[in-house]
Amino acid sequence: MALIISGIGVSRGIAIGNVHLLNRGAPEVFERKLEEHEVDSEIERFVSAVDEAAEQLRGIRDTIPEDAPKDVATFIDSHLLMVKDSMLSKVPIEIIQEEHCNAEWALKQQRDKLEAVFEQMEDDYLSTRLNDVEHVINLIQQILKDQQYTMQMKLQPLKGSIIVADDLTPADTVVMQNQNIAGFITELGGPLSHTAILARSLGIPAVVGIQSARSLLKQEEQLIIEGGSGMVLAGMDENTIKHYRHIQREQKDAQRKLGSLKNISAKTKDGQRISLQANIELSEDISALKKSGADGVGLYRTEFLYIDRETPADEAEQLNAYKKIIRVLKGKPLTIRTLDLGAEKEFDPDFQGPMTQNPALGLRAIRRSLKDTDLFKQQLRAILRASASGPVRILLPMITSHNELTQSLSLLDLAKQELTEEHKEFDADIPVGGMIEVPAAALSANILAKQLDFLSIGTNDLIQYTLAIDRIDDQVNYLYDPLHPSVLKLINLTLQAGRRADIPVAMCGEMAGDPRYTRLLLGLGLQEFSAHPSNLLEIKQIINKSKISDLEKQTKKILSTTVPSKIAPMVDALNQ
Numbered sequence: 001m002a003l004i005i006s007g008i009g010v011s012r013g014i015a016i017g018n019v020h021l022l023n024r025g026a027p028e029v030f031e032r033k034l035e036e037h038e039v040d041s042e043i044e045r046f047v048s049a050v051d052e053a054a055e056q057l058r059g060i061r062d063t064i065p066e067d068a069p070k071d072v073a074t075f076i077d078s079h080l081l082m083v084k085d086s087m088l089s090k091v092p093i094e095i096i097q098e099e100h101c102n103a104e105w106a107l108k109q110q111r112d113k114l115e116a117v118f119e120q121m122e123d124d125y126l127s128t129r130l131n132d133v134e135h136v137i138n139l140i141q142q143i144l145k146d147q148q149y150t151m152q153m154k155l156q157p158l159k160g161s162i163i164v165a166d167d168l169t170p171a172d173t174v175v176m177q178n179q180n181i182a183g184f185i186t187e188l189g190g191p192l193s194h195t196a197i198l199a200r201s202l203g204i205p206a207v208v209g210i211q212s213a214r215s216l217l218k219q220e221e222q223l224i225i226e227g228g229s230g231m232v233l234a235g236m237d238e239n240t241i242k243h244y245r246h247i248q249r250e251q252k253d254a255q256r257k258l259g260s261l262k263n264i265s266a267k268t269k270d271g272q273r274i275s276l277q278a279n280i281e282l283s284e285d286i287s288a289l290k291k292s293g294a295d296g297v298g299l300y301r302t303e304f305l306y307i308d309r310e311t312p313a314d315e316a317e318q319l320n321a322y323k324k325i326i327r328v329l330k331g332k333p334l335t336i337r338t339l340d341l342g343a344e345k346e347f348d349p350d351f352q353g354p355m356t357q358n359p360a361l362g363l364r365a366i367r368r369s370l371k372d373t374d375l376f377k378q379q380l381r382a383i384l385r386a387s388a389s390g391p392v393r394i395l396l397p398m399i400t401s402h403n404e405l406t407q408s409l410s411l412l413d414l415a416k417q418e419l420t421e422e423h424k425e426f427d428a429d430i431p432v433g434g435m436i437e438v439p440a441a442a443l444s445a446n447i448l449a450k451q452l453d454f455l456s457i458g459t460n461d462l463i464q465y466t467l468a469i470d471r472i473d474d475q476v477n478y479l480y481d482p483l484h485p486s487v488l489k490l491i492n493l494t495l496q497a498g499r500r501a502d503i504p505v506a507m508c509g510e511m512a513g514d515p516r517y518t519r520l521l522l523g524l525g526l527q528e529f530s531a532h533p534s535n536l537l538e539i540k541q542i543i544n545k546s547k548i549s550d551l552e553k554q555t556k557k558i559l560s561t562t563v564p565s566k567i568a569p570m571v572d573a574l575n576q
Contacts, residue, residue, distance in 0.1 A: 002235045007210035009230030010191045011199035014248040015162055015183030016241065018220050022165035027141045032102040039100060043093050046103035049143040053136070054083045060171045063178055075132075075170035075194045082136045087114065104144050111137045131193050135169035162223050164213050173198045183225045185232060187213050191510070199227075200534060207232055228516070258537040262293035266540045268522065269547040276540055277335070277530040279508055286328045288533035293540075296332035298456070298530025299395065299508040300325065302339050302379070312375070318382035326390035335456070335506075335530075336383050337395040337435070338376065340365045365398030370407050380415040387427035395456055399434040400441055405451055435508075437461035442490035445497035455498050456530070459509025463487050482511045483567045488524075492559060495525045506530050518542045519574040523555030542575075 034042055061076045082088060088110065095106035114133055163176060163184040173195050176184065181204065189196060189208035199206040205227030210216075217223065217234060224233040224244050233240070266274040277298030278289045289297070305313040305321060313321070326334055341364065369376035386392055396408050412432065419426050436442050437458035449455060459482060466486050481487070491507075498505035506528035511517050513531025515538050521529070522543065529539060551574060558570050 002237075003216070003233070005210055005213070005216060005232040005234070007185065007207040007213075007230045007232065008189075008191060009206075009226065009228050010189070010193075010196035010208050011204055011206040012228035013183070013203065013205035013251060014244055015205040015225040015227065016222070016244060016248065017160045017162040017182035018222055019217050020158055020161040020163050020181075021214055021217070021219050022163055022168075023214065027104075027138070027145045029104045029108045029141065031105040034096075034100045034102065036100070039097060042096055042103055045144070046092060046096065046106070047089075049103070049140050050083060050089050052143050053139045054080060056139070057083065057171055060174050064174060075198055076174060078194075079132060079136050079170060082133060083140070088133075088136065088140070104141060107137060107140060107144075131167070131189070131195075132170075135167075135171075139169070139171075162225060164217050166214065168195045170194045170198050173202065173204070177202045177204065183207075183227065185210055185213050185217075185223075185225065187211050200532070258541060261537050261540050261544075262291070264293075264540070264544070266295075266543045268543055269545065270549055272527070272548050274522070274543050275506075275528040276536050276543075277333075277506070277528065278533045278536065279513075279530055280325070280533075286325060290328075292533035292536040294332070294533060294536055296329060296391075297325065297334045298506050298528065300334060300336045302337060303341060306339055306341060315378050315382045315385075318379060319385050322382065322386035322392070323389050326386060326392070329390065331390060333391040333393060334386075335393040335395050335433070336386075337397055338366070338369060338379055338383075340397040341368050366396050366404050366408060367398070370404065370411075373411060376408075377411050377415050380412050381419060384412075384415055384419055384426040384430060385424055387430045388425035392427065393431040393433060393454065395433045395435060397435045397458070398437055398441075398461070399448060400438050402444070402447055402451075405434060405448060409451065433506075436490075436494045437509075438465045439490060442494050445494045446500060449497045449501035449503055452503065454503050455494060455505045457491060457494055457505065457507040457509060457512075459487075459491070459507060459511035462490060462509065463511075466490060481564065482514075482517065483571060484564055485562055485567065488559060488567075491521075492524055499525065504528055513539070515539055515542055516575065517571065519546055519551055520555060520558065520571050522546055522548055523551030523558075523574070525552075 057076060057080050061073060061080070064073050064076070088107075091110050092103065092106040095101065095109055096103060099106070111134070115130060158176060158179040158181050160180065160182050162182050165172075165184070165186050167186050167188040168176075168184060173184075183205035184199070185206070186195070186208045187210055191208075193208070196206065196208060205225045207225055207227060207230050209230075210232065217232075221234055222236070222241070224236060224241065226232075236244075266276045268274065275295045276292075277296045278292060278294040279299040279301075280286065280289060280297055281301045281304055300322075302318075305318055322334070322336060363371060369379075380394070383392060383394055394412070396405070399405055399408075409432065416426065416428065431453035433454035433456055434441070434448055434452050435456050435458045436445055436448075438461065441448065442457075442462065445455060463480060463482055463484070467481065467484060469480055495505050504527065506512075507521065507526055508530040510531075512521065512526075512529045513535040515535065518529075518539050519542060529536075531539065554570070554574055558567055561567050561570065
C-alpha cells in the first residue's frame with residue numbers, strides 16, 4: 001500500500017533505500033539517594049563517563065576525511081567542548097556532593113536547568129543549541145547506564161540505508177556518512193539544527209519533523225526521500241521507483257557540472273548582472289566561500305565573538321577576526337552585522353535586562369546594543385578599524401524605527417570621532433545598512449532608506465514575525481510559508497523603497513538561498529542574493545538561464561494573488 005508522508009526538507013536530493021529503524025532515545029533516569037561513603041565513588045563514575053564520552057567523540061573526529069567540509073569537524077569540536085564545559089562536567093559533581101544523589105539524576109537536574117535557559121532564546125540558531133546540549137548529555141547518560149556503551153551506528157552495516165530515528169547527533173551524522181547511508185528521517189529537529197546543517201554540508205538527503213515516523217515506517221521497507229520538498233514515499237511500485245532513480249541520476253549529473261560556473265559571472269539572459277554573496281558565521285566558512293566563487297560576504301554573523309565564553313571579544317580580538325576574513329576576500333566586500341543578542345542569552349552576568357515572557361518581542365538585536373552603548377561602540381570601533389584594510393559594510397539588525405536608526409548612526413559618528421582623535425585609520429564613508437526583518441521596518445522602508453546606504457531583507461525573522469509563528473516549534477512550523485501573500489508584499493515594498501531611494505537591496509535570509517525562489521525574487525527585482533556558499537552555484541545557474549523581462553510579467557500575477565494555496569503552483573511554473 002502506497003504511503004506519502006510530508007515533513008520538513010532540510011537537505012535536498014533524492015534518496016532511495018531500505019529503512020533502518022534506530023530506536024534509541026534518551027535513557028530513562030531515576031533518583032537514587034547515596035550514603036555518605038558512596039559519594040566519592042559516584043563522582044569517580046561520573047568523571048569516567050565524561051572522559052569516555054570525550055574519547056568517543058575524538059575517535060569520531062579522527063575519522064573525518066581531510067577534504068570534508070569544515071562544518072563537520074566544527075560541530076564535533078563543539079560537542080567536545082560541551083563535554084568538558086564546567087556546566088556539564090563540574091556542576092553535576094556539585095549536585096552529587098550537595099544532594100547525595102546518583103550521577104544520572106544530577107546530570108538530569110542540570111539538563112533541566114539548561115533547558116529552561118535555552119528555551120527562552122528566540123534566535124533560531126542559538127535556540128537549537130539545546131539540541132546539542134541534549135545530544136551530549138544523552139551520550140554521557142548512555143555511558144553511565146552501560147559503561148561499555150558505544151554509539152550504535154559504529155557497529156552496524158548501514159550502506160545504502162535510510163535511517164529513521166527520533167533524532168540524530170552530529171557525531172551520528174559523521175558515522176553515517178562514513179558508512180555511505182542514502183539519507184535519513186527524524187521525528188524531531190528543524191532546518192537550523194546542527195544535524196540538518198551537516199546533512200546539507202555532506203550532501204545527505206534528509207527530512208525532519210515527521211512525528212511518529214518510527215511507527216509509520218517498517219524496518220527494511222523501501223523508501224524514497226525528496227530532501228527538497230520534505231516528501232517521503234513508501235510502498236511505491238517499480239515504475240515510480242524507476243522514475244525517481246532517473247531524476248536522481250539527472251540531479252547528480254547537474255551537480256557535477258556546477259563547478260564550471262565558479263569563475264563565471266551571474267548574469268541574466270537579458271544582461272542584468274546579479275551579485276551573489278555568502279553568509280558566514282565563522283572564519284572557517286571562508287573555505288566554502290572560495291569554492292563558491294562568491295562576490296563577497298553579504299552577512300557575517302558576529303554573535304560567535306560573544307557567546308560560548310565568559311567574556312566577549314574585546315576590540316582587538318574583534319579587529320583581528322574581521323581582518324582575517326578581509327585578507328582572504330582580497331578586495332571583495334565584507335558585510336558585518338552588529339551583534340544580534342538578547343536579554344535571554346547574556347554572556348554578562350551583571351547586565352540588568354528585563355525579564356520577559358516573550359523574548360521575540362523583548363530586548364534583542366539593535367535594542368540590546370542601544371541598551372549597552374559601551375559594548376556597541378566597542379564593536380563599531382573594531383569594524384571601523386577593519387575598514388582600513390578593505391571594503392567593509394555595517395549592517396544593523398532588527399531596525400524597527402527611525403529613532404533606533406538615528407541613535408545607532410550617532411554612536412557610529414562618536415566612534416569615528418574617537419578614532420580620528422586617536423589617529424587610527426578607517427573608512428570615513430563606510431556604508432551602513434539596515435536589516436528589514438520585522439513588518440514595521442518593511443512598511444516604513446522608504447523612510448529608513450533615506451538614512452541608509454543599503455537594505456538587507458532577513459526573511460527568516462520577517463516570515464516569523466509576519467505570520468506570528470516560531471518555525472522551530474514542531475506544533476506550528478507547518479505555518480512557516482515564504483510564499484504567503486503578506487510576506488511577498490512586504491518583500492516587494494522593501495525592494496520598491498530601495499529603487500526609489502536609489503540604494504541596493506539585498507536578501508540574506510534562507511529564502512535567498514533556496515533555488516525554488518530564485519526566479520520569483522528576480523522577477524520582484526532582487527539584484528543581491530546572500531546565501532550559504534554551498535547554494536550559490538546552483539542559484540547562479542538559474543540566474544544565467546533566466547530572463548527578467550519575462551519573469552516580471554508572471555511575478556505581477558503572483559503578487560495580485562490573494563489565495564496562498566494558488567501561489568506555490570505559480571512559483572513552480574516559473575521554474576519550468
